[in-house]
Amino acid sequence: MTPFKLSKELIEHIEQLIENKSNTALLDLLGEVHYADIAEIVDELDLPEATYLIKLLDSDKTSDVLTELDEDVRERILKNLSNEEIAGELLELDTDDAADIIAELPEERVQEVISNIEDKEHAKDIVELLRYDENSAGGLMAKELVKVNENWNVLTCVKEMRAQAENVTRVHSIYVVDDDDKLKGRLSLKDLLTTSTKTQVSEVYIPKVDYVNVHDKAEDVAKVMSKYDLEAIPVIDEMGRLVGRITIDDIVDVIKEEAEKDYQLAAGITQEVEADDNIWQLTRARLPWLVLGLLGGLGSVFIMEGFEEALNEYKELFFFTPLIAAMAGNVGVQSSAIIVQGLANDVVKGSLLNRLLKEVGLSLINGSALAILVIIFGFFIDDIGLRFSLTIAVSMMSVIIVAALIGTFVPIILDKRGIDPAIATGPFITTSNDIFGIFLFFYLAKLILGF
Missing domain, CATH: 3.10.580.10 (CBS-domain)
Structure with missing residues (x-):
């Protein structure tokens, strides 16, 4: 079987056939095309053309096409179909898919559409499914068995x-x-x-x-x-x-939707959006985490201001601040990503103490390796002495351990409180680790260098 390939030429050809009302040619062209591929075609058409195509094809095919369409496209097409036409499409669908489509209709149309479904048993099953939350087993199930x-x-x-x-x-x-x-x-x-x-x-x-x-x-x-x-x-x-x-x-x-949601949360987007959503929707989804990042950055500024005396005496500390912040953020995101994945797959089990010891051991190994590289780097820079290199190395190792612990336990705590732990893989964990990392860096530098 040759894989279906959507092309600009195909869309233009279909648009031309629709414009000329060449129904026979359209039916011949799309007769053997899978409904999922027809959905791709419909997504690319203008609303009048998409509606024309849906009305032209048999309900046994277009009913499945409707389930595969982008939600916004489906909503616009349904607005252009009569209650009787929608009822005809739903009659061809399994009850779970039919209930999903009806749930998207305006409340005033729901009863009208249901009353137009000829198979009353089918209609009764759909009404029963509408009683359940869409994110529950009842909302997912079909009555056909x-x-x-x-x-x-x-x-x-x-x-x-x-x-x-x-x-x-x-x-x-x-x-x-x-x-x-x-x-x-x-x-x-x-x-x-x-x-x-x-x-x-x-x-x-x-x-x-x-x-x-x-x-x-x-x-x-x-x-x-x-x-x-x-x-x-x-x-x-x-x-x-x-x-x-x-x-x-x-x-x-369900898995796909949950993965998309977690990916967006990890990227600092607070609600589900798509690339073609309007500016206002995208702004509302992104701005909250950007504000959090701004507050975190301001917090780092105040921390550095509190160590102004140290920066005057050891100006080199300023140049290593981005390094410490980057390591804290990177380690925190790595740790939280692994834990969030484990929570999603239900494999994070056992004693929290054992997990604590494991993270500390892992952080010591990684931190030691990176600290040695920093010390070696210090030998090649004349202005940095061994004591200063050791200060950077010890501070970085400590920051790595703390960041790993925060990245591990924040998702677990969020999960226990019923909050999506994917939040902890994004700006939340990065910002918090930046603040803790910079504070710990300057505090340990103060202890070691004695300013």
């Missing part, structure tokens, strides 16, 4: 599975429930095929099954599915009843 009763025999089980599978895009697992719809386990397809048709499901199903609760956080669901390599996981309600399933494609989206 295959389940069988433990009291059925294999023959009845197969008949029911055939009927249910018509509404399921992909059958990952067969779940077993009791008469109250409580999840009991899962059924192996191999056991189903090799067992007598008169055998009851209760005799062959596997009682061990991983599951999540409707109120579990999306991030926790992602951790469970990642840990156990699951393609799908059942979701139960407060009474233990099977109410839906979450598939791997939804979890990939």
Whole structure:
């Protein structure tokens, strides 16, 4: 299969076909194109052209296209579709994707769209999903699944599975429930095929099954599915009843969104933004951390002002200040990045004391190596004596140890308090380490050089 490649020539060709209303040519051109690739095309078209294309193609394809579109583009297209047209698109989607799209509609349109969905059971399932927080297992799950009763025999089980599978895009697992719809386990397809048709499901199903609760956080669901390599996981309600399933494609989206959010936090951006957002949105996202950086810089100025006498006597200290600040920031970011990654993957466990000792040992090794390089550097500069070189080396080693400890424990403390630890990999940790580093540098220099 030749990979799809979006080109300027292709977009111009499609725009020309739309302008000429060459519907047959458009359908022939896009007939075999995957819906994800069509979404890329729609993202590049003007709103009237994008709307024209969505209305032209069959709903079974354009419904999937809508789920792949950039959120802003989808919102603008939906504004140009009637309630009946949106309902028609949602009818072709799994309930989880349909609920996501409806959640983006203005409140006054939601009820109108739902009332126009012809399949009332489908509409009822969508309404149920809208009750859950979008970042919970309930908000992620789809209602489409295959389940069988433990009291059925294999023959009845197969008949029911055939009927249910018509509404399921992909059958990952067969779940077993009791008469109250409580999840009991899962059924192996191999056991189903090799067992007598008169055998009851209760005799062959596997009682061990991983599951999540409707109120579990999306991030926790992602951790469970990642840990156990699951393609799908059942979701139960407060009474233990099977109410839906979450598939791997939804979890990939969660992981991607969380990674983007953490990356932006690490870069000092306080809310989710994109490159094509307006200036006001970008300013609101960036300015808070820039203000923090400004305050941190001013704090460093006041610290240096407090050691003005030292700077008059040892002017060389001033030239090494950027070095100390840079090392503090770099070490802090390295330590915090590793811890944040470990917290995200749920591998930061064990005694905090052991982690403390490990960080101190690592910092001593790195600090010693860098301190030796500073001393060697001092031998090649006539104006810097051995005592001054040792002062810089000891100060830098101390700053490295402190910065590593701050970079390690700040994310852990934030995580325990329910705050996203990714904040600690950005300007927050850099600024705080700059301040501590400069203060420690001048304080130790004062002790060693005796000014």
